[in-house]
Amino acid sequence: MKLTKLILLFSLLCNISLLHALQQSSNPIGIAIHGGAGTIIKEKMTPEREKAYREKLTEALNAGYAILKQGGRSFDAVEAAIVIMEDSPLFNAGKGAVFTSDGTNELDASIMDGATVQAGAVSGIKHVKNPIRLARLVLEKSPHVMMVGAGAEAFAAKHGLERVSQYYFYTENRWKSLERAKSKGAARAGETSRKGSSDSDKLEFITREKGTVGAVALDRNGNLAAGTSTGGMTNKMFGRVGDSPIIGAGTYANNQTCAISATGQGEYFMRLLVAYDVHALMAYSNKTLQEAADEVILQKLEGLGGSGGIIAMDKAGNVAMPFNTKGMYRGYVDNSGRTIIKIYKDE
Amino acid sequence: MKLTKLILLFSLLCNISLLHALQQSSNPIGIAIHGGAGTIIKEKMTPEREKAYREKLTEALNAGYAILKQGGRSFDAVEAAIVIMEDSPLFNAGKGAVFTSDGTNELDASIMDGATVQAGAVSGIKHVKNPIRLARLVLEKSPHVMMVGAGAEAFAAKHGLERVSQYYFYTENRWKSLERAKSKGAARAGETSRKGSSDSDKLEFITREKGTVGAVALDRNGNLAAGTSTGGMTNKMFGRVGDSPIIGAGTYANNQTCAISATGQGEYFMRLLVAYDVHALMAYSNKTLQEAADEVILQKLEGLGGSGGIIAMDKAGNVAMPFNTKGMYRGYVDNSGRTIIKIYKDE
Numbered sequence: 138m139k140l141t142k143l144i145l146l147f148s149l150l151c152n153i154s155l156l157h158a159l160q161q162s163s164n165p166i167g168i169a170i171h172g173g174a175g176t177i178i179k180e181k182m183t184p185e186r187e188k189a190y191r192e193k194l195t196e197a198l199n200a201g202y203a204i205l206k207q208g209g210r211s212f213d214a215v216e217a218a219i220v221i222m223e224d225s226p227l228f229n230a231g232k233g234a235v236f237t238s239d240g241t242n243e244l245d246a247s248i249m250d251g252a253t254v255q256a257g258a259v260s261g262i263k264h265v266k267n268p269i270r271l272a273r274l275v276l277e278k279s280p281h282v283m284m285v286g287a288g289a290e291a292f293a294a295k296h297g298l299e300r301v302s303q304y305y306f307y308t309e310n311r312w313k314s315l316e317r318a319k320s321k322g323a324a325r326a327g328e329t330s331r332k333g334s335s336d337s338d339k340l341e342f343i344t345r346e347k348g349t350v351g352a353v354a355l356d357r358n359g360n361l362a363a364g365t366s367t368g369g370m371t372n373k374m375f376g377r378v379g380d381s382p383i384i385g386a387g388t389y390a391n392n393q394t395c396a397i398s399a400t401g402q403g404e405y406f407m408r409l410l411v412a413y414d415v416h417a418l419m420a421y422s423n424k425t426l427q428e429a430a431d432e433v434i435l436q437k438l439e440g441l442g443g444s445g446g447i448i449a450m451d452k453a454g455n456v457a458m459p460f461n462t463k464g465m466y467r468g469y470v471d472n473s474g475r476t477i478i479k480i481y482k483d484e
Numbered sequence: 485m486k487l488t489k490l491i492l493l494f495s496l497l498c499n500i501s502l503l504h505a506l507q508q509s510s511n512p513i514g515i516a517i518h519g520g521a522g523t524i525i526k527e528k529m530t531p532e533r534e535k536a537y538r539e540k541l542t543e544a545l546n547a548g549y550a551i552l553k554q555g556g557r558s559f560d561a562v563e564a565a566i567v568i569m570e571d572s573p574l575f576n577a578g579k580g581a582v583f584t585s586d587g588t589n590e591l592d593a594s595i596m597d598g599a600t601v602q603a604g605a606v607s608g609i610k611h612v613k614n615p616i617r618l619a620r621l622v623l624e625k626s627p628h629v630m631m632v633g634a635g636a637e638a639f640a641a642k643h644g645l646e647r648v649s650q651y652y653f654y655t656e657n658r659w660k661s662l663e664r665a666k667s668k669g670a671a672r673a674g675e676t677s678r679k680g681s682s683d684s685d686k687l688e689f690i691t692r693e694k695g696t697v698g699a700v701a702l703d704r705n706g707n708l709a710a711g712t713s714t715g716g717m718t719n720k721m722f723g724r725v726g727d728s729p730i731i732g733a734g735t736y737a738n739n740q741t742c743a744i745s746a747t748g749q750g751e752y753f754m755r756l757l758v759a760y761d762v763h764a765l766m767a768y769s770n771k772t773l774q775e776a777a778d779e780v781i782l783q784k785l786e787g788l789g790g791s792g793g794i795i796a797m798d799k800a801g802n803v804a805m806p807f808n809t810k811g812m813y814r815g816y817v818d819n820s821g822r823t824i825i826k827i828y829k830d831e
Contacts, residue, residue: 239635254755254788260725261632281724282754285608286633288586288723376635377628378607385732385757407629408601410732413757414764421768441601 164357165454168201168211169469170194170218172228173348174400174446177464179481190227191478194468197221198478201354202470211354211362211396212250212273219246219269219364222350226308228466229348231267234306234368236315239375242306244368245382246272247283251361251390258283258382264290266299269366272382274298282384311371318372348466349381351398353390353450361452363388363396363412370403379403385413392452394419395426400465401438401445409437415449426450430457511704512801513552516816517544517565519575520695521747521793524811526828537574538825541815544568545825548701549817558701558709558743559597559620566593566616566711569697573655575813576695578614581653581715583662586722589653591715592729593619594630598708598737605729608633613646616713619729621645629731658718665719695813696728698745700737700797708799710735710743710759717750726750732760739799741766742773747812748785748792756784762796773797777804 172194201218205211223231234242246268247258257276260283265271271293275284284292294300349367356362365388367381380387380403387403389412390396397412406412411433418429430449438445439461446460448467456469460482468478519541548565552558570578581589593615594605604623607630612618618640622631631639641647696714703709712735714728727734727750734750736759737743744759753759758780765776777796785792786808793807795814803816807829815825 256755261635279721279724280751281721282751283725283730284721284723285725286723288608288721290723292721292723374626374628374631374635374639376631376633376637376639377626378630378632383630383730383732384754385730385760404627404629407731408603410757410760413732413760417761417764417768421764 164359165472166205166355166357167450167454167456167470167472168198168205168214168218168352168354169448169450169456169458170197170201170222170350170352170467171398171400171446171448171458172222172350172466174444174460174462174465176462177466177480187480190466190480193222193225193227194466194478195476197352198468198470198476201352202474205354205356206474208357211356211360212248214354214356215248215352215362215364216269216273218352219350219366220267223267223269223366226310227348228350229311229368230350230366232306233308233311233348235311235371237369237375237377238319238372240315241375242303242368243375244268244366245379246364246366247382247384247388248272248276248364249362249384249388249390249396250276251363251392251396254391256282256384256388258384258388259285259289260378260382261286261376262289263303264300265293266301266305269364271298272364283382285378306368314371349400351388351400351448353396353398353448355396355450355452355454359392359452361390361392361396361450363390363398365398365400380406380411383407385410387412389413389416391416395429395449395451397447397449399445399447401460401462402443405438405441405443406445409433409441409443411438411447415447419451426455427457430459434459435461511706512819513702513704514797514801514803514817514819515545515548515552515561515565515699515701516795516797516803516805517541517548517569517697517699517814518745518747518793518795518805519569519697519813521791521807521809521812523809524813524827534827537813537827540569540572540574541813541825542823544699545815545817545823548699549821552701552703553821555704558703558707559595561701561703562595562699562709562711563616563620565699566697566713567614570614570616570713573657574695575697576658576715577697577713579653580655580658580695582658582718584716584722584724585666585719587662588722589650589715590722591615591713592726593711593713594729594731594735595619595623595711596709596731596735596737596743597623598710598739598743601738603629603731603735605630605731605735606632606636607725607729608723609636610650611637611647612640613648613652616711618645619711630729632725653715661718696747698735698747698795700743700745700795702743702797702799702801706739706799708737708739708743708797710737710745712745712747727753727758730754732757734759736760736763738763742776742796742798744794744796746792746794748807748809749790752785752788752790753792756780756788756790758785758794762794766798773802774804778806781806781808
């Protein structure tokens with residue numbers, strides 16, 4: 138009699154976990170990534186280069202999606218996708234980062250966990266191979282949200298994160314971009330131009346190189362996460378911090394609403410708090426993800442004279458990817474497992 | 485006949501400018517400041533020390549208010565009030581800044597102009613006497629919003645801003661605080677504790693020193709401005725960036741709604757985007773300044789386990805100053821010119 142009861146209890150427990158697993162497996166999952174927004178037009182692209190971008194974006198998406206499909210965390214999926222893009226010279230993040238006016242590489246990254254609303258961010262990183270991993274370390278192993286420069290490097294070293302020399306970040310393309318920018322005298326012109334002023338073409342010399350990378354994801358447990366990584370702007374003054382490592386500007390995630398990663402002219406994104414603003418419009422104005430994302434990018438950013446775009450995902454797995462530039466490297470995997478990659482505006 | 489017409493026209497024009505001046509002089513003006521929130525209780529305060537705080541807060545308010553009364557910009561009033569508090573060893577900003585775990589002083593500041601929604605911010609500053617002036621310089625003379633460390637220092641030097649050695653920031657009190665924090669082994673304990681985790685008393689060792697300063701103001705032209713300056717947390721890991729230099733977290737101003745400056749446990753303010761959130765609740769949820777400010781500090785910040793406060797001013801000159809600590813050094817001048825200074829909770 139006692140044994141029968143035990144068997145009954147065991148079978149009941151089994152059914153509950155099975156039910157839970159079934160329920161979980163029906164929860165939507167999804168991942169979206171970007172590799173930067175800017176003047177990306179078909180006429181200036183070679184078929185080989187376009188193929189390389191599409192393949193690398195697919196690889197990054199697949200890496201993140203594999204984690205989600207196995208029931209892993211969106212936080213891990215975001216990191217995995219970004220690491221692949223950081224390791225590729227195609228993007229302005231990690232290997233392939235642009236040069237500062239000083240001829241150095243200074244990398245920024247941030248990551249946010251929508252479940253706990255905890256965040257980690259780093260800026261001015263010169264010797265860490267994958268800044269997104271350092272951002273995660275700041276979240277998990279420090280009492281802080283943001284660390285910069287030598288202090289952040291020391292923290293990375295202490296925790297055994299893979300470090301590299303500045304030469305690791307050298308790519309011929311990016312060096313030539315710096316030389317072109319310098320020869321245009323952008324350093325001096327740019328410095329005296331005001332943000333959002335009519336000197337916009339001077340500012341353009343230091344902003345035309347795009348390729349910030351980012352990812353947003355939703356896992357089976359309904360947790361959202363977002364991350365962003367960048368080398369900043371070619372010929373930027375050393376010490377400049379853009380929107381990518383600023384929680385609420387370049388990156389934001391909150392299970393209540395959405396996960397966001399941004400790319401574009403960082404200064405405008407910082408002044409507008411672009412990532413948080415999408416959340417706020419959803420939370421306080423009952424906008425849908427698409428409505429909120431469009432309002433922030435196509436109306437507010439555009440209205441202020443800024444350019445760029447975002448990738449956004451809500452708790453139902455819906456994706457929005459508005460941008461006001463010629464193109465944005467972007468892609469997502471939907472709940473059915475279908476991978477979509479896009480580069481140009483009309484695609 | 486022609487002369488009569490001219491005289492008529494002249495007198496008309498005179499009346500119009502007089503009317504404009506009269507109208508302007510009836511526009512509300514106001515300024516509010518804070519000198520940090522924390523465990524400030526009457527029992528631990530000497531009468532001399534309390535008097536010194538009240539006098540310095542009054543001096544800072546008067547400096548800012550004088551500018552507003554003469555028709556000057558809120559942006560200038562905010563800077564003037566903060567410079568006075570930076571120059572006083574009473575506050576954890578400028579002279580009187582706390583020490584990092586490395587024994588250095590690293591200062592942060594930011595300023596925002598509500599009329600243009602332009603902003604300037606600096607972090608990790610070691611040799612600039614008044615970081616708020618450098619934040620302003622970033623806004624006015626660089627294409628960037630935020631600059632940190634050596635790059636920001638070089639920018640300051642280039643523009644002739646007053647620079648000082650690290651010894652300038654030394655005060656015996658703050659050094660003793662560092663020694664006390666270190667002897668408690670806070671460096672190691674704090675580093676492994678998670679933000680918002682139950683390790684809150686470990687975190688406390690590096691956050692108990694308060695004294696961030698800030699100001700918000702409204703001028704005759706209806707323009708709002710906000711600024712914040714800090715030395716951060718005693719025994720903080722060097723390289724840590726708090727909320728004070730983060731636009732949307734520690735500082736925000738927008739003529740559409742309000743101007744905000746925050747003080748408290750920076751990490752919570754960054755995760756909550758405290759300053760921008762007050763704006764968002766007013767803009768999207770039609771909350772009043774007081775309602776929005778209270779919701780963010782007394783509900784959201786409190787709910788996440790963080791502590792601190794804000795000063796807030798709306799376009800009508802209304803003031804809100806919620807905080808969830810024992811006290812907050814604070815004060816304001818209202819439209820009638822009356823100066824109010826408060827320190828403790830029940831005051």
